[in-house]
Amino acid sequence: MTLTLPEVKRIARLARLEVNDAEAETARQQLNGIFSLIEAMQAVDTSGVEPMAHAQDVFQRLREDAVTHTDADARQRALFQSVAPEAEAGLYLVPRVIE
Amino acid sequence: MKPWEIVIGLETHAQLATVSKIFSGASTAFGAAPNTQASPVDLALPGVLPVLNKGAVECAIKFGLAVGATVAEKSVFARKNYFYPDLPKGYQISQFELPVVEGGQIVLSVGQGDKAYEKRVNLTRAHLEEDAGKSLHEDFHGKTGIDLNRAGTPLLEIVSEPDMRSADEAVAYARALHALVRWIGICDGNMQEGSFRCDANVSVHRPGTPFGTRREIKNLNSFRNLKEAIEYEIRWQIETLEDGGRIEQATVLFDPATGETRAMRTKEDAHDYRYFPDPDLLPLKIDRTWLDRVCKRLPELPEARRQRFVTDLGLSAYDAATLTATLETADYFEATVAVAGKASAKLCANWVMGDLAARLNRENLGIAQSPVAAAQLGGLIARVADNTVSNAIGKKVFEALWTGAGQSADAIIEAQGLKQITDTGAIEKLVDDVIAANPANVAEYQAGKEKAFNALVGQVMKAARGKANPQQVNALLKQKLAE
Structure with missing residues (x-):
C-alpha cells in the first residue's frame, strides 16, 4: 500500500498539522517506508493468535471510587490558569467556537 | 405503494452515579464553580495518566446484568480523536472494538389502555467513556469560555438496535431505560442537568427495501423534545423523498423553540475519529467472582417485580406497572403490604396510588420524602380492612398522620374517638x-x-x-x- 499526496494532506488536516507541499512529499515518502515495514509484518501468519490491545499482557488496576482531588479554595485552579493564555471568571478563554 | 416505514435507533448517554470521575479523583458533583473540579488529569496536563474508577465499572456490570447482556471478561479502552476546546486531550477515552457490555434487551410497554402493547428492543452494546467539558458561548470579548468540571465524568453509552418504528416507541424505550438505570442506582436520571441524554438515529424506507439513509438528532434532553424532534424529522424526511429529493447522512440539532431540526455544519472529516487502543490503559478484566458479587447486590428488577405483584399479590397489570415505576414506590408499597397483610394488597395499591400520590403531588414531594411512613400507612390500611374505621374516616386518619398529629393510626383512632360504630x-x-x-x-x-x-x-x-x-x-x- 502506498499513500498519495492528497491522503497525506488529509491525515495532516485531521491531526491539525500544517504542511506545505514539500513537507507533505517528505512525509509521504517516510510514511510509505513505514507502510512497507507493516507489509512485511503482515506477511507473517498470525491466524490463531489473539490480538493484543496492549504490549504488556496484564490487566488494568482500578482505583476505589473516592474524591481525592480537593480544590475547595480554588487556589489550584488559579495555579493552572496562570499558565493558560487567557482566563476569566474561572473559565479558560479560547477563540470563539461556533457550531 | 406501501406506506413509509420508520426506523429509529437510540444512543443514550447515562451519567454514572459515582462520586469521582472515571479516570481521576476529582468530584463529579453538579453545580460547582467553574474548573474547581478539574484535576490535572481532566485538564490533560503533560505527564498525567488515567486510573480507572472501579465504581464506574461496577455500574456498567450492573447494567449488563439487568438487561441480560454479556458482560465482557475483557474489554478495551480506545482513543476517539477529534479537536474541540472542551476536550483538552484532543481525544476522548471511550471503548470501540471490545465494549464492556454486548447485547441485551429492554422490555417496554407502548401506548395506553386497550391499544397498549409490549415491545422488546434489542441492545447492540453499552460502553464506558468520559464526558467532555462545557463550552460557554456567552460573549467573553468575542471568545468562548471553557469549564472542565464535567470533563472526565463517567458515562455509559447505551446503543440500541434500530428496532423502533415510531416516535412513541422511541419515547417508551427511553422511558423504560431511564426507569431502569435509576432502579439499579447507576444514574440519577436528572435530565435537566444532562445526566441522561439521547441521540436518535432516524430513517424512513418502504418495507421490503433496504433501510434509508439516517440522520442523527443530537442531545435530546427531555422525553418531549425526543418525541417532537423525531416526529418533525420523520415528516421532513418523507416530504423530502416524496418531492424527489435525497437524504444526506447528517448530524442535526433540534431547536425546541421552533420544533424543527437543522443540519449541523457537515464536514467530510467529521466522522473520521481514528480510534485506536489507548496505550495509557491496560485492558479491563471482569472475572466471574466480581460478576457474582455485583449480581447479589442487584435489586429485584422492575419486570420481575411487576410480574410478582400480579401473580403473588393479585394486582392488575396497570397497578403493578404504576407501582414499579420507581424502586422507591415499589419498596414503599411492599412495606405497606408487609404491615397490612397480603389480603389487603389491592387496598394498599389504592392508597399508595390514590390518596398518598395525590397528597405527595400537591406538596411536590417524592415518595421517599413522604411524611407518612409506609409502616404508618400500612397500619391505617389494616384498620380500614378490618372495619375499625370506614374509608372516609381513614382519610381523616391519613391527614392526621400526614400532619404528625399522631404516630400511628391506632393512636389517632383512639385519641380522636374515631372507631367505627358497628353495634x-x-x-x-x-x-x-x-x-x-x-x-x-x-x-x-x-x-x-x-x-x-x-x-x-x-x-x-x-x-x-x-x-x-x-x-x-x-x-x-x-x-x-x-x-
Whole structure:
C-alpha cells in the first residue's frame, strides 16, 4: 500500500498539522517506508493468535471510587490558569467556537 | 405503494452515579464553580495518566446484568480523536472494538389502555467513556469560555438496535431505560442537568427495501423534545423523498423553540475519529467472582417485580406497572403490604396510588420524602380492612398522620374517638331518630326519589359524626323505610 499526496494532506488536516507541499512529499515518502515495514509484518501468519490491545499482557488496576482531588479554595485552579493564555471568571478563554 | 416505514435507533448517554470521575479523583458533583473540579488529569496536563474508577465499572456490570447482556471478561479502552476546546486531550477515552457490555434487551410497554402493547428492543452494546467539558458561548470579548468540571465524568453509552418504528416507541424505550438505570442506582436520571441524554438515529424506507439513509438528532434532553424532534424529522424526511429529493447522512440539532431540526455544519472529516487502543490503559478484566458479587447486590428488577405483584399479590397489570415505576414506590408499597397483610394488597395499591400520590403531588414531594411512613400507612390500611374505621374516616386518619398529629393510626383512632360504630343497636337508634326527624325526606323516598335516600344516609352519618359503618347504615335504613 502506498499513500498519495492528497491522503497525506488529509491525515495532516485531521491531526491539525500544517504542511506545505514539500513537507507533505517528505512525509509521504517516510510514511510509505513505514507502510512497507507493516507489509512485511503482515506477511507473517498470525491466524490463531489473539490480538493484543496492549504490549504488556496484564490487566488494568482500578482505583476505589473516592474524591481525592480537593480544590475547595480554588487556589489550584488559579495555579493552572496562570499558565493558560487567557482566563476569566474561572473559565479558560479560547477563540470563539461556533457550531 | 406501501406506506413509509420508520426506523429509529437510540444512543443514550447515562451519567454514572459515582462520586469521582472515571479516570481521576476529582468530584463529579453538579453545580460547582467553574474548573474547581478539574484535576490535572481532566485538564490533560503533560505527564498525567488515567486510573480507572472501579465504581464506574461496577455500574456498567450492573447494567449488563439487568438487561441480560454479556458482560465482557475483557474489554478495551480506545482513543476517539477529534479537536474541540472542551476536550483538552484532543481525544476522548471511550471503548470501540471490545465494549464492556454486548447485547441485551429492554422490555417496554407502548401506548395506553386497550391499544397498549409490549415491545422488546434489542441492545447492540453499552460502553464506558468520559464526558467532555462545557463550552460557554456567552460573549467573553468575542471568545468562548471553557469549564472542565464535567470533563472526565463517567458515562455509559447505551446503543440500541434500530428496532423502533415510531416516535412513541422511541419515547417508551427511553422511558423504560431511564426507569431502569435509576432502579439499579447507576444514574440519577436528572435530565435537566444532562445526566441522561439521547441521540436518535432516524430513517424512513418502504418495507421490503433496504433501510434509508439516517440522520442523527443530537442531545435530546427531555422525553418531549425526543418525541417532537423525531416526529418533525420523520415528516421532513418523507416530504423530502416524496418531492424527489435525497437524504444526506447528517448530524442535526433540534431547536425546541421552533420544533424543527437543522443540519449541523457537515464536514467530510467529521466522522473520521481514528480510534485506536489507548496505550495509557491496560485492558479491563471482569472475572466471574466480581460478576457474582455485583449480581447479589442487584435489586429485584422492575419486570420481575411487576410480574410478582400480579401473580403473588393479585394486582392488575396497570397497578403493578404504576407501582414499579420507581424502586422507591415499589419498596414503599411492599412495606405497606408487609404491615397490612397480603389480603389487603389491592387496598394498599389504592392508597399508595390514590390518596398518598395525590397528597405527595400537591406538596411536590417524592415518595421517599413522604411524611407518612409506609409502616404508618400500612397500619391505617389494616384498620380500614378490618372495619375499625370506614374509608372516609381513614382519610381523616391519613391527614392526621400526614400532619404528625399522631404516630400511628391506632393512636389517632383512639385519641380522636374515631372507631367505627358497628353495634347494630346503636345504629338502629340513630336511624330511627333520623327517620322521625325527617318526614319530608322519608315521603320523597317512598314516592320513588333515590336522592332522598342519600340525604337520609347523610343525616345518619352526621349524627354518628361519620363513624357509623356505612354498609350497616344503608341496610338498616332500607329495611326501616320498607317497614
